[in-house]
Amino acid sequence: NMSAGRPFRGCACFFTDNIFVGRFGLHQTPCLPEVPPNKNNWFKTMSRFLELFCSALLISDSVLCCLFQIEAEVQRRKQLIHQSVERRAIISKCYKPKHPEVYTLQDSFLAPEFLEILRFCTSPGADLQGLLSYLESFSDKRIYRLPVFTEEFCHAFVDELENFEQSDMPKGRPNTMNNYGVLLNELGMDEPFLTPLRERLLPLTALLYPELGGACLDSHKAFVVKYSLHEDLDLSSHYDNAEVTLNVSLGKEFTEGNLYFGDFNQEPSAVPKFMEVEHVRGRGLLHRGGQIHGALPIASGQRWNLIVWMRSSAIRNQLCPMCRRKPELVEAEGFGDGFTEPLQEEVPPTVDVCALG
Template sequence: MLSTRFHVCQCYFTSNLFIKKYNQHITYINKEQFLLDYTEILKSKGCIDPTAVIPELETEILRRKKFHQDSWERRMKIAKEYKPLNPHIFTLQKGYLDPKFVELVKYASDPNATYEDLVKEIRCYQERIYTFPVFTKEFCNLLVNEIINFEESPLPKGRPNTMNRYGVSLGELGFDKFLTELRNVYITPLTRILYPDWGGASLDSNKAFIVKYEEDKDTDLDSHFDNAEITLNVPLNDNYLDGELYFGPMRTEESSRVTGIGHQMGIGLLHLGQQIHGALPISEGVRYNLILWMRSSQVRNQLCPMCDKKPTLVPVENGFGDGFTITEADVCSVT
């Protein structure tokens, strides 16, 4: 029998490290390379001594090297010890989904469905940015309350990434089955039509997390692109002010266009991961967004979206890694 094992690209341990204080993504191979490549850039942004940020970078690299094993250990501990506030929401039910979304998916699942007819039913921004209802407000409230309950627990938290320090990994919290069903049953029928050239019909893994914005903590999100082929972003509450999203061009394009898009509770925003985007600061309240990065190994096995090279694969023992795959013989199977 054949089995599929997920991997990360070697560049995960060296590239796209983010220095939040100076709003700068960097590659770190060693101290000499870093100072040669980034001293002038960082000094232009007010960094007096670039060597002072090296311990921060080396700590982040060590975290990344241990991340997938640490994440799995957190997941096991949470599964054993966490007492959910609303246990039923960990299983996807159609009643959690907006009826308009269910109808949209039903149409997209028809083999005769066309792009032209589908986009008549959703709102389009710029090029290939779409919004449509996803979750009911009742479900959004339940999920936010669950996140708050988990945040208040003493259990370990795996933060989404270095750009957002106060979110929650939904995989670690136990939503894997929920998210896989959401991707396979409900999102893929849409993406196969909207993004056929970006693996929309072959999404086979995901990473999902809650990002949290709050005064005196993370209030915004700097310009970036996602380590995903396709991203779904769903706001989960509405008791905050400002903080709209903005979108620029694809990261390989030269363009000055920017499109701002406001949030609406339960309304999903679907976009290509490689499109530059960010979030403006909130001015009041707390905001929660569900982010679902969806990946197609069929696409990313050919070219890593983070280093723009054929990926150099490093296997992970558990989970989806960063969505890269190798199919190999299962030596444990009976032949």
């Protein structure tokens, strides 16, 4: 995949920062921060780090467990590209879909209200206030709900996903926070389904999130997550590696498991205010990728959600949203993490992933 003729890349921080440690439900960066120009903030960070470290020393087995988990996760991340390419090749050759029609986006999959919203957004004079009259807004967090898919499509799509889950095909999981789910690029859905869906959303995101590159979201990472009893029940607080996220409830039948949203990660408050949002099958939530959020435990049934992290290279090329630094580019497969090489004659070499400590 290319953006204006430039291949997509990742940022080297993927191998050093934001390592999720399941035992504590926290993301860790296992290295001390460099001293930035604002030394006061650095000293606050260091004080907190030392406080946590000294507390952890009281339970050394937890410290060792944490370190082993971090190292294992770093090594796993270094193998991701190679393993993903292998899985996709096997799936493409050997897997027989139950519902092959769901792999290519069709208007019949989309809710009539969604198509009406698209018509408005592409009409002359379309503006934010007009668009908001079509959407359900939540507080002041710039979270919006809208119909996306029909009930019939949701049923067929989940049935297809369950068919894949029950097959003997190799399966890559979305991330370390979700142990159950499907990476949709490995099913071959990027070009025929997800890219057209992202492109159709651009008129909406251009009006809703102009400062986040809503008009030029040129790549994505998409996956489906599954929650059920005795599997993944909930999801810890986090923010997404995305400028804008689309989260669509696909079903099936379940109780509880609401999403909750806190602060925008770049605008933290002294006392964060959280709000809950219920899932509605076929409807999607649009929110800023940097919005802190999570999912409460499911009480019964199964919950499937389609997650699309939409990215703008024009925005993230300036500052990586995960490490908050100028991205240090590394080789990647497909859309990578949405970064692109700079437009200049002398392009600096990418980083050798295997050389990263």
